[in-house]
Amino acid sequence: MRFEMLVLGSSSATPMFGRHPTAQLINIHDQLMLVDCGEGTQMQLTKFGVKQNRIKSIFISHLHGDHYLGLAGLLSSMHLMGRNLPLKLYGPAGLMEILELQFRYSETSLRYPLHFHATVTDGEYLLHQDEFVSVYSFPLDHRVPCTGFRFEESPKPPTLLTDKVAKAGVPKAFYKLLKKGVDFVAPDGTVHPWQTLTNPAPAPRSFAYCSDTAASGDYLKSIAKVDLLYHEATFMHEMQERATETFHSTALQAGKVAKVAGVEKLIIGHYSARYRELDPLLAEARAQFPNTDLAIEGRWYVVGNRN
Amino acid sequence: MRFEMLVLGSSSATPMFGRHPTAQLINIHDQLMLVDCGEGTQMQLTKFGVKQNRIKSIFISHLHGDHYLGLAGLLSSMHLMGRNLPLKLYGPAGLMEILELQFRYSETSLRYPLHFHATVTDGEYLLHQDEFVSVYSFPLDHRVPCTGFRFEESPKPPTLLTDKVAKAGVPKAFYKLLKKGVDFVAPDGTVHPWQTLTNPAPAPRSFAYCSDTAASGDYLKSIAKVDLLYHEATFMHEMQERATETFHSTALQAGKVAKVAGVEKLIIGHYSARYRELDPLLAEARAQFPNTDLAIEGRWYVVGNRN
Numbered sequence: 182m183r184f185e186m187l188v189l190g191s192s193s194a195t196p197m198f199g200r201h202p203t204a205q206l207i208n209i210h211d212q213l214m215l216v217d218c219g220e221g222t223q224m225q226l227t228k229f230g231v232k233q234n235r236i237k238s239i240f241i242s243h244l245h246g247d248h249y250l251g252l253a254g255l256l257s258s259m260h261l262m263g264r265n266l267p268l269k270l271y272g273p274a275g276l277m278e279i280l281e282l283q284f285r286y287s288e289t290s291l292r293y294p295l296h297f298h299a300t301v302t303d304g305e306y307l308l309h310q311d312e313f314v315s316v317y318s319f320p321l322d323h324r325v326p327c328t329g330f331r332f333e334e335s336p337k338p339p340t341l342l343t344d345k346v347a348k349a350g351v352p353k354a355f356y357k358l359l360k361k362g363v364d365f366v367a368p369d370g371t372v373h374p375w376q377t378l379t380n381p382a383p384a385p386r387s388f389a390y391c392s393d394t395a396a397s398g399d400y401l402k403s404i405a406k407v408d409l410l411y412h413e414a415t416f417m418h419e420m421q422e423r424a425t426e427t428f429h430s431t432a433l434q435a436g437k438v439a440k441v442a443g444v445e446k447l448i449i450g451h452y453s454a455r456y457r458e459l460d461p462l463l464a465e466a467r468a469q470f471p472n473t474d475l476a477i478e479g480r481w482y483v484v485g486n487r488n
Numbered sequence: 489m490r491f492e493m494l495v496l497g498s499s500s501a502t503p504m505f506g507r508h509p510t511a512q513l514i515n516i517h518d519q520l521m522l523v524d525c526g527e528g529t530q531m532q533l534t535k536f537g538v539k540q541n542r543i544k545s546i547f548i549s550h551l552h553g554d555h556y557l558g559l560a561g562l563l564s565s566m567h568l569m570g571r572n573l574p575l576k577l578y579g580p581a582g583l584m585e586i587l588e589l590q591f592r593y594s595e596t597s598l599r600y601p602l603h604f605h606a607t608v609t610d611g612e613y614l615l616h617q618d619e620f621v622s623v624y625s626f627p628l629d630h631r632v633p634c635t636g637f638r639f640e641e642s643p644k645p646p647t648l649l650t651d652k653v654a655k656a657g658v659p660k661a662f663y664k665l666l667k668k669g670v671d672f673v674a675p676d677g678t679v680h681p682w683q684t685l686t687n688p689a690p691a692p693r694s695f696a697y698c699s700d701t702a703a704s705g706d707y708l709k710s711i712a713k714v715d716l717l718y719h720e721a722t723f724m725h726e727m728q729e730r731a732t733e734t735f736h737s738t739a740l741q742a743g744k745v746a747k748v749a750g751v752e753k754l755i756i757g758h759y760s761a762r763y764r765e766l767d768p769l770l771a772e773a774r775a776q777f778p779n780t781d782l783a784i785e786g787r788w789y790v791v792g793n794r795n
Contacts, residue, residue: 194564195565197534202561221528246560246596251557254509261761287552
């Protein structure tokens with residue numbers, strides 16, 4: 182089953198060198214979710230062949246323009262393209278105030294239901310849960326209120342060991358219970374523990390998104406051991422002072438965070454306009470955490486490598 | 489002296505086929521002005537090699553998202569790139585309310601002066617005048633309050649006919665007066681009318697911008713005889729009913745408007761997402777007004793052909 186992330190924008194606040202402000206698309210079991218929506222996101226979706234009306238929910242980390250200025254245009258285009266499916270939107274309370282003001286002046290009344298849920302930054306919260314995924318928000322350390330997001334695949338039931346199930350004489354009607362962890366008791370009284378008749382499902386995979394933030398580590402618990410971590414790396418180590426001032430991270434810090442959090446793989450992005458070449462940023466992060474890659478627009482990143 | 493217009497975005501509300509929402513750059517005597525600022529304008533400026541901090545003023549026609557959603561990002565990037573030159577902004581009053589709300593949540597305090605002037609739609613107004621250009625706003629006929637803009641080159645003084653000036657014995661100190669239309673009286677009492685000693689300057693050139701609007705013709709007086717008219721042509725004639733409903737124009741109507749207004753040249757744009765190919769729109773407008781061209785992103789259009 183799919184669990185992957187498409188980078189739509191990899192730039193920090195001043196877009197340069199053909200890079201775009203931040204946005205990422207997540208495909209989990211063919212359910213599409215958008216994380217942040219910088220200016221130009223709707224054009225990037227079209228460019229990379231994503232049908233915008235397949236997106237079911239949008240998560241906005243904070244109200245710096247490079248993370249949400251594409252939202253009003255995207256919502257409006259969904260409306261013009263005839264969407265009627267509800268859309269869930271998660272972000273700071275002020276986001277809805279801005280959108281409502283914009284729609285009031287444009288006299289736009291969306292033809293689809295927009296369900297808005299305000300995020301808060303005083304702890305970790307479960308924002309959304311369905312059969313495919315649970316999404317959590319957690320506070321990051323930025324100049325304005327900002328949350329990261331963690332996407333956890335919903336646990337899957339174990340699969341039946343068909344040979345053993347047949348041998349034990351389990352009736353078909355009992356299969357569902359077996360998968361739910363109920364032991365099978367044969368007519369002769371023999372107990373077959375469910376574990377002996379099933380293969381455990383692969384462990385659920387997880388993706389965490391951290392942009393924008395100082396690498397304070399306050400959020401380490403929320404990203405511990407994820408399969409894929411996206412962490413901003415606006416600057417190189419030589420600009421650490423500037424990173425601290427602006428509540429951003431360096432590539433070195435992003436690598437350290439990935440190492441301490443024990444994640445499987447790191448993707449860095451949110452590159453400052455001062456860097457035309459990105460390899461030095463990659464090298465700096467890899468020196469701390471070898472399994473690191475660059476966020477490249479148009480590229481898909483698989484979450485986990487187990488199935 | 490330069491007077492030309494660069495198309496940055498040519499799409500109507502739903503950007504498609506690599507086209508972008510509306511924006512145009514005007515270069516008049518190397519002074520840069522921006523007209524409308526759809527999503528992605530700052531990236532388009534970079535792509536086409538325009539230094540955004542050379543822009544001195546921005547004119548926003550109305551508050552439909554495809555005409556202004558790139559503004560907050562552009563103003564913010566100007567700030568981040570160290571601008572300190574004042575910027576003049578003209579548009580509906582609500583525009584400043586939206587920007588102020590966005591800047592409040594992003595905790596942005598622009599490092600350069602932003603001078604906002606609200607436009608109104610009850611008549612034609614002179615918005616701006618300097619040694620190079622006068623800019624007028626005039627009401628268009630759209631679903632929300634919307635203005636067009638007319639850019640008129642400031643009149644230039646006549647040039648001296650150096651041979652005749654020398655022969656008449658005009659002293660250098662008198663050259664300025666001659667150019668201002670003062671006759672020269674020689675020491676012997678001979679009157680040399682200034683017209684006989686100068687060449688008239690080329691007539692001032694003008695560019696008018698009409699997007700978005702129904703082709704009601706209410707604005708004909710404001711665009712009469714301009715050298716270059718940009719007029720929206722969202723639809724083909726076969727969609728005229730839809731054009732009327734949505735207060736837009738067809739290519740046929742844009743051509744008719746250009747003909748009746750007696751302009752020199754017409755550029756059409758603001759193409760609906762339903763048209764991949766634009767040649768049929770061009771053919772339809774040219775059938776009414778032969779001197780028509782398509783707005784193509786990245787292309788410069790010279791205003792007038794006199795100098």
